[in-house]
Amino acid sequence: MSFDKQVRVTPELYDYVLDHSLAPDPAQRTVIERTRGMGGLAGLQVPAEQGALLTLLSGVVRPRVAVEVGTFTGYSALCIAKGLAADGRLLCCDVSEEWTDIARETWREAGVADRIDLRIAPALETLDALPSHPHIDLAFIDANKDGYISYWEALVPRMRPNGLLIADNVLYGGQVLKPDGDPTPAAVHAFNEHVKADRRVEPVMLPVADGITLARVRALDED
Numbered sequence: 682m683s684f685d686k687q688v689r690v691t692p693e694l695y696d697y698v699l700d701h702s703l704a705p706d707p708a709q710r711t712v713i714e715r716t717r718g719m720g721g722l723a724g725l726q727v728p729a730e731q732g733a734l735l736t737l738l739s740g741v742v743r744p745r746v747a748v749e750v751g752t753f754t755g756y757s758a759l760c761i762a763k764g765l766a767a768d769g770r771l772l773c774c775d776v777s778e779e780w781t782d783i784a785r786e787t788w789r790e791a792g793v794a795d796r797i798d799l800r801i802a803p804a805l806e807t808l809d810a811l812p813s814h815p816h817i818d819l820a821f822i823d824a825n826k827d828g829y830i831s832y833w834e835a836l837v838p839r840m841r842p843n844g845l846l847i848a849d850n851v852l853y854g855g856q857v858l859k860p861d862g863d864p865t866p867a868a869v870h871a872f873n874e875h876v877k878a879d880r881r882v883e884p885v886m887l888p889v890a891d892g893i894t895l896a897r898v899r900a901l902d903e904d
């Protein structure tokens with residue numbers, strides 16, 4: 682018997698997936714609801730199955746130092762914060778005071794505000810000011826797509842061996858196959874090619890949500 686391993690996710694199957702995955706906790710549900718109230722902007726937030734995946738990955742890595750590039754209203758940060766080591770901290774980068782005010786409120790209510798350091802500045806400035814030695818265990822990139830390669834280049838040398846990099850929107854709604862002169866999917870495609878050619882990491886691209894790349898940082902003595 683053969684079957685198609687590339688299952689097309691119908692709305693019913695999507696509900697089934699959510700129903701059989703880690704459900705959002707009350708604080709995560711609250712920020713999802715709050716963000717839904719922002720109308721079309723809510724599409725900037727990672728979907729619930731990706732939130733569950735971030736929570737799981739962070740729980741596996743147990744980062745002492747985690748970095749998020751692109752925080753918005755704070756849902757993905759909340760997912761990452763759940764997995765932090767007992768003394769772990771999350772550095773969040775964003776440029777919007779308005780959107781991250783919602784994040785701050787959410788983190789306060791969830792009791793994790795004292796473990797998250799939010800920097801309001803262009804993310805590259807924040808990343809470039811970090812210590813240059815490898816000290817980051819987990820990094821999540823989910824901001825302006827034309828910055829992805831520079832964020833990657835700022836992060837990779839600062840990642841500990843076996844650290845985990847996660848990049849969102851790597852399929853960009855499928856447009857990476859045919860950017861058609863649109864600079865945003867073209868930037869995402871350029872980023873994907875950059876990661877593919879990077880011998881410092883072992884990447885896996887997952888067709889989850891809008892496409893997610895996971896990459897393990899190799900140790901210097903690995904061949």
Ligand SMILES: C[S@@+](CC[C@H](N)C(=O)[O-])C[C@H]1O[C@@H](n2cnc3c(N)ncnc32)[C@H](O)[C@@H]1O
Binds near residue numbers: 756757776823828
């Ligand atoms: C897709 S949203 C992030 C969604 C968030 N990860 C979540 O799941 O809730 C992208 C965010 O990147 C931020 N952003 C855009 N350009 C930026 C830059 N140059 N530096 C830092 N943040 C930036 C935006 O303000 C926005 O909040």
